[in-house]
Amino acid sequence: MKDIKKVLVLGSGALKIGEAGEFDYSGSQAIKALKEEGIEVVLVNPNIATIQTSKILADRVYFLPVNPDFVEKIIDKERPDGIFLSFGGQTALNCGLDLFNQGILKRYNVQVLGTPVSTIELTEDRQAFADHLHKLDISTPVSKPAYNTKDALAIAQELGYPVMVRSGFSLGGQGSGIAKSEKELKDISDRAFSFVKQILVEKYLHHYKEVEYEVVRDKFDNCVTVCNMENMDPLGIHTGESIVIAPSQTLTNYEYHSLRSIAIKIVRSLNVVGECNVQFALNPKPQTVDDPEKIPFEYYVIEMNARLSRSSALASKATGYPLAYVAAKLALGKNLTELKNKVTKTTQFCFEPALDYLTVKIPRWDLNKFKKAENTIGSSMKSVGEVMGMGRTFEEAFQKAIRMLDLDFEGVIHESLFKDDDQIKEQLKRPTPNRMFAIAHALIIGITVEEIYELTGIDPWFLYRIDNIVQQEKALKFKKKLTKEILLSLKQIGTSDKRIGSLTNKTGLEIRELRKNYGIVPAILQIDTLAGEFPAQTNYLYLTYNANHYDVKPLKNKGVIVLGSGPYRIGSSVEFDWTSVTTVMRLKDHDKKSIVINCNPETVSTDYDISDRLYFEELTFERIADIYDFEKSYGIIVSMGGQTPNNRAKALKAYGAPLLGTDPDNIDRAENRTRFSALLDELEITQPPWDSFTTVTKAMSFSKKVGFPVLIRPSYVLSGQSMKICHSEKELRDFLGEVASISQEYPVTISKFVEDAKEIEVDCVAEKGIVKALVVSEHIEHAGVHSGDATVAQPAQRIYLETLRKIRLITKSIAKELAITGPFNIQCLAKGNNVAIIEVNLRASRTFPFISKVIGTNLIEMATDAFFGKNIKPLNGNISDLDFVAVKAAQFSFARIAGADPTLGVEMASTGEVACFGDDVEEAFLKAELSVGVKIPKKGVFISIGGEVNKYKFLEEAINYLFSLDLPIFATDKTAKFLHRYGIPVKRVYKLYETKTPNVIDYFKSGKIDLVINIPDQDVERAINDGYLIRRAAIDNNLAVFTNQQKAILFLKAITEKKIETLPIKAWDEYK
């Protein structure tokens, strides 16, 4: 190995379904491991909200797309000695493979560190991998590769239905599925081939167990399995969608170690250096054999990932073994035995952790955020985040994890979730995110464990554990008194105070009081990797009622609790991990020990070396209060982890816990719609007219009075999205009838929706009511697109000075009135110079990492300083005076959510974001769009603009770009005629309802179109449906789709004005 002085690390870009926050964890650990060795680190990752792209880690950061075009130029400029491909998920791996195969790495003499490229290629090519395993006498499911749908159908004919379809070189099971019939296979196969060249059609292994091993190997052939995990859900449900338990619960020693040996054999045969995982299918009821010496055993290797993965992040957090850190060291040629165990500080890393607890991972889905999305789960990933519960009984860990999801579930038993018994059975057969609740309910209504097993394929072991919860809760109904024994037993199976209260007609606080009187408080234990065999120095902790001692002593006044973000979900993601971690780091400057509470295994804030103390715990009031009771900390910070911790402020204050920052009553004044409205009136700040209604008639007359469109926010939703803009009486009536409830109990809030207004984000820090920092940025899209989905430019591009002045005054008066200390964010609308306020968040907002990194001042550090009342220095007034522009763009994962409509609206739908820098807004925007996977069109553009007004508005701005585009333009009837009228050459294609060929979708399929601009007209029902089919087809054919006018125009402008070849390649530090 040549002398490695400089290493290029590839990140994973924006968070998307199947590739999320876990790669911030793995990249960050890798960078740390490199820096320890004195190696210079260059990082490419456009995900600006990550910790790895902060000043504290890499020497140089490029906020540029992780694709071969850009990375080659970065290599040319930086000339690194080595490259890390396995710490940035599938994105980094695929980019690395391209760089390798195009001879770029060789040309620049860049060495791939860690697992060789040949291995990565082998494991990604499903057929080659299967062939390799067969040579080693290792079984894989009977399968054959197909390169087109016709072949796939023929193979399925041969294997017999159902079959499982898997695709190569993809992430999160994209393009996979179980086909029970020829039609289903055709659908899955067609969709898959839009994204990949090869699929594997395999025999479906009905209700096999799915088991996974995380394997580490060094170049000296030392090989250990750090963790094994068992999926509660059977094969057929993607691991990312499964409830996963570590360690495995239902495997015997023979099964566990036979699979372990096979995993190691594979890893050795492939010369993996670093980390990888191997997934197995295991037959729960193998055929018995006559020979008594032979133990019945039937397994298949499903998959191997020769890189850090979501599972490795989970395994790291489940065991305390920092897999990514170790993998990075091994890639540099270290021996496992050289690496000291960072947790025990006495032993070393060549070992396999012994757990004296278990962990349960549950994914978090947000399917109701997607219009028209199917609610079922299966072989392709749809979840957007996950949580991990730790405990010393399965029930405890499981119910903790359920609460960690932050979906207002108190445990596995949740009344009123199902309409009737049939629906329960249906959910058992066709799994949805609510499947676990269906199981508990099924047990309550007397469906047997055996029946549930037949329907779900979930091992009876798990069902019996759930039944234990059901039986204990049932028994409670017949008990006269809540004795110490009963209460303790309920706590030991993870029942919350609130749940016990609701079963006994008491409040959670009353139960808390009672149990403390009984002396029932949770134990605090360390995750020490060796089950207590050696004394450990670790700060990694969890709480359990299945022990009765403390492994640590309280930090008392020295400690400050920082509440983390909980699971990643739509609307709360890695940005709140960045804010939490930044706060934690800053606490050192105030001579405080940081105590993090968080439950998300994909985060950096839950890494072993970030905080002084880490509680991998629920962010429920009960648990925070338990930890506070023990720690007696100096204060709790609720404003850095997004909305979840913010929601705990009131209860924690009432409990007497000292909160740092703005008073919870003032938080409530900003959050409670009525109080907030009164506040704005008092301060004479404009707000869009609004009111609450309990009847359709009143709602209608208000809407007519203020004029359509109006924005509806119901307090209870039957299904699907909870907010909507209604453009007409009919739309409002339909929405209130079908989707939302309106009644005395469930009032509906309606506000006037201002059309064509600019939306402006104001991110601020204040101390004792005085604004110390105020940064304004602007949405590219007009109001109506959720701020999380919007494209944001910094500095703002088109805001009048007078608007700015008004915003400043409003911000100051709000800060003063609410006596704000800490971070806050204001969202406003501007039309002309009229400014209206829509929302104030008295916490760090999504844009804080973006703003901080762009303006070069860390607003979170400022806010943390403000908590300690140091009279912080205000930020220079005119910070928007930058020599460059940065643009933040949203990453959408519509392709993964079958059926979802990719239009943007008031409900957030994006799963992640990126930000890029440029000399002007077009350059920054184009780089950002390229970073989220949009490709510059080279074949043809399809345009469909709904409504006359929209057409004129579009053409007015876009006409010049359309002329200079130099690509064939396709359009449907009206748009075609319209464009034609203005002299734009256009080819007419048929809409679907015209039932003529070739229609628009035929064109998509034939590959003649690679950009789709579809601006829907909200008023026309048929257009919506037809438009939906077009948009969805575009997504399913892997085409770039723009559904927003402003964004589409900016994109056309950018691609006509900029050439990808000449985009400047500049590192973050070169923008000053």
Place this chain on the structure above:
Amino acid sequence: MNATLQLKDGITLEAESFGAPVSTSGEVVFSTGMMGYPEGLTDPSFKGQILVLTYPLVGNYGVPNKNLWEADRLMVSGLIVSNYIDTPSHFQSQNSLAKWFKNEKLPLIQIKDTRGLTQHIREKGSLLGKISINKPIGYYDPNKENLVKQVSIKNISYLPSTNKKAKTILLLDCGAKRNIINSLRKRNVSVIVAPWDFDPFTKKGESKIEEITGSKKHFDGLFISNGPGDPTFVTKTITTIKKSMDLKIPTMGICLGHQLLTLAAGGETTKLRYGHRSQNQPCIMEGSPRCYITTQNHGFAVNDIPSNFKKWFTNANDGTNEGIIHTKLPFMSVQFHPEATPGPYDTEWLFDFYLEKIKS
């Protein structure tokens, strides 16, 4: 709460009984292995010991048929778990763990804070303790007597290979786990399993093997198994090993066998504070960059390597000796369990390594 665990240093813990309602006493030790309780509980090395399992959930996959155990009965004196699971689920399960303990008249108790108990043992060193259910019982120190006598087989058994030319291994059973025998047999050798005190040599130093095998052929290798307790009690086996080594017969020991070989060759053993009982012990092979993950179950260890032997394996966690090998002759032994069950099969190659020595 219907049972108690009492430790000799004065600590008493409340417990819930799931096994037989009988009292027991012995040395209280902990094991951190997460897998394979049926194999572990039938390991004769646990004779005289009350075992605490640190992995909290026990009983998950029930109890398989006898042929999958390491001996034909439970070997622990009692078992302590944090969360006993009485609803096993596995196609091989024939019984629940509690029923097994009831059938064999041994206590199985649940104490929630097994981690606290483990930490206590770690700090104090292995302790004497007693589980009391119904009847009072006194303390019992298993390290004051020869436990090997209690677990070794009573009669010689001969397990010939189907291959006529197969080499013959004499295995001295000091409490051998079944998989040691299986591991040898599956490598096509004939195995004579003899009691610990069996002396295969006549006075002149000739073999008594002919009586057993019916063949004039000498046995080709000596194998000394694992077993419980203090090795210094096992003098008869030590004498046999000495004789065998004098005749330069290839000899290998596992666990207690490692300690006995050491003593036979003139080395020394000592009692560890709380022993190694787990399936994740890293052992570095001396003079190589290789480290192996091993299963271990021992309270005593080699602390003085005999002359003409060198260190073979060393524990990467605490630096204790894990194996010795003669500098010239085919004598070797390891503290860990290459036969695994429970635990990783990573050092199974040692059987091949040893048998190679016999062939050459």
